[in-house]
Amino acid sequence: MSDARDANTPTGEPSGGGVARDSDAHLREVVRQIEAMRRQHGSSAISASAFDAGDATCICRTETGRPGKSPEAAAREIQRLGASRARFARELSIAAIVTATRKQAADVHRRLGELIELWEEFVPQEIAAHTTLAALKGGVLHVTVDSSSIAYELDRLLREGLVIVLRRRYRSTLTRVKVSLSVPTQLQP
Numbered sequence: 001m002s003d004a005r006d007a008n009t010p011t012g013e014p015s016g017g018g019v020a021r022d023s024d025a026h027l028r029e030v031v032r033q034i035e036a037m038r039r040q041h042g043s044s045a046i047s048a049s050a051f052d053a054g055d056a057t058c059i060c061r062t063e064t065g066r067p068g069k070s071p072e073a074a075a076r077e078i079q080r081l082g083a084s085r086a087r088f089a090r091e092l093s094i095a096a097i098v099t100a101t102r103k104q105a106a107d108v109h110r111r112l113g114e115l116i117e118l119w120e121e122f123v124p125q126e127i128a129a130h131t132t133l134a135a136l137k138g139g140v141l142h143v144t145v146d147s148s149s150i151a152y153e154l155d156r157l158l159r160e161g162l163v164i165v166l167r168r169r170y171r172s173t174l175t176r177v178k179v180s181l182s183v184p185t186q187l188q189p
Contacts, residue, residue, distance in 0.1 A: 111136060112133060112136060114170065114171065114172075115136065115141065115166075115170055118166055118169050119131075119133060119166075122162060122165055122166065123154070123157065123162070124157075127150055127154055127157070130145055130146045130150040131143050131144070131145050131150065132144045132145075132182070136174075138175075139173040139175035139176070140177075140178055141174060141176070141177045142180065143177055143178065143179050143180070144181070145179060145181060147181075148181060151179050151181055154179055155179055158177055158179070162177075163176065163177055
């Protein structure tokens with residue numbers, strides 16, 4: 001390989017100072033820059049040891065001595081990796097929120113729908129009209145009532161075997177029924 005570097009320039013640029021017009025000169029410049037970086041950093045990990053002017057290709061060698069990719073192929077590989085690892089733009093519409101809410105409501109209806117039907121079937125209408133099935137968490141059915149007398153009556157029904165009937169008929173897990181008194185909102189004068 002011929003060495004046409006100017007000894008007066010610190011990076012070893014050609015003495016003409018201009019940018020090379022043909023591909024052979026451009027590849028020689030790339031090889032010189034790689035060698036300059038290697039000398040500057042004291043690393044033998046990158047070496048450009050061969051240049052074939054006949055077919056205008058630069059062979060870059062890795063630290064293992066095996067031929068690496070040409071600079072053009074390496075640039076294409078970087079662009080390909082950059083495109084595949086790019087972050088996707090976030091969807092700013094509310095369609096995803098509406099879909100998630102619809103799915104959540106369907107799930108709650110699926111889980112509580114059967115239990116609501118059983119509740120209406122086995123709890124007397126006078127008591128069921130004053131109750132609200134608030135939630136089903138961890139197998140515990142949370143029921144709110146609007147008066148303490150209804151809470152007492154419901155508690156008596158549950159202790160007499162309503163919980164056992166609900167457990168047997170409900171397909172999912174039901175461990176107990178927790179009754180709580182709902183706090184009425186106060187009207188302002």
